[in-house]
Amino acid sequence: MSLDHLVYATPDLPATVADLEGSLGVRAAPGGRHPGFGTRNHLIGLGGRSYLEIIGPDPEQDPPPDPRPFGIDELTGAALVSWAVAVEDIDAAVARARAQGYDPGDARDMSRHTPAGDLLSWRLTRPQGLVPFLIDWGATRHPAESGLPAAGLVSLTIGHPDPGALTKDLAAVGVFTDVVPSPRPHLTAVLSGRHGEVTI
Template identity: 60%
Template sequence: MNAIPARLDHLVLATPDLAATVADFTRRTGVTPAPGGVHVGLGTRNHLVALGGTSYLEIIGPDPEQPRPRGPRPFDVDILAAARTVTWAIAPPDLDAAVARARSRGYDPGDVRPMSRRRPDGTLLRWRLTDGDTQHPSGLVPFLIDWGTSPHPTASGLPGTPLLSLTATAPAPDEIRPLLAALDTGLHLAAGPVGLSFTVDTPRGPVTFG
């Protein structure tokens, strides 16, 4: 199986129907994802599952209780035909230094911007992440995240399905490998259609999601 990259913060499983995807994950794994919170103004909400250590799975989709945002919802959830692992995030020790280092190596991961959401228990989480048009459109190159002084999502007692492997493929891997190297990530990239998939250990045995 492919090694799990160092500093993996979370995987993003985006879906056009959050309730249906959470139900499917529960049915296949025997583990029910926990409500994460609402992204106010962006029209999305999420559910979370611990993957081991300080890594987790984010299942994100439209929030039917929010008005439609002015712009597109994050991760193209409005145009997805089905749930799909669309990207991933790493948490470098120093976000700003990691961005500067990547730019010096020829890859711009995007501007750093603040975000926040409130957990169901009322705790406000604040973080910073890279976001912008300069990020690679395949989703195979991770965005960078820094939780600052906020409690990490895995500190809230999430249900867990330990991550066994993360697999990534692209038609021209050699075009993307230098970008991964610019971020000091060891994701193994093989030839194939553009895609991310991961396998988790569950009470019902290993289960893979694409």
């Protein structure tokens, strides 16, 4: 398993993109719209096939019938809410996780068009907070391969009140990393840009 992307959700996408540009010195590139979900995103490369997704409401879409993903409708400010790991056979990865006692959910098909009009298609499991969701890009060109503006990922910290239980679930999806004791669950990333390090 390898880090695919971090999800930085916000109730105000333009403001958050501007804030990150001011702190990192890097302007996130427009990604695209998610039809039917009421969201769109901007992207910053994190090195290799990894990136930061900044996702928020899309005012050019009608309000979606269901709540926007990642709890966007309830957010009062930007937050690092989830992350994804890349797999090559998502159905097999789901089966392995279930065999180890963790259910990441069924894989579903997703797609969006880039600003240039290219169609990106992928499959993913449902986001579940600190345990990363699985994503399989299949034959689609990975977004990080499109020359994104770049920042460095210095560290990613996972905090949880019960590190042992979370470590077991992480291992079920092929992630082996330390979990620090914390009174509340959280993800914290440190990024390195032109203006120095920024914690989100």
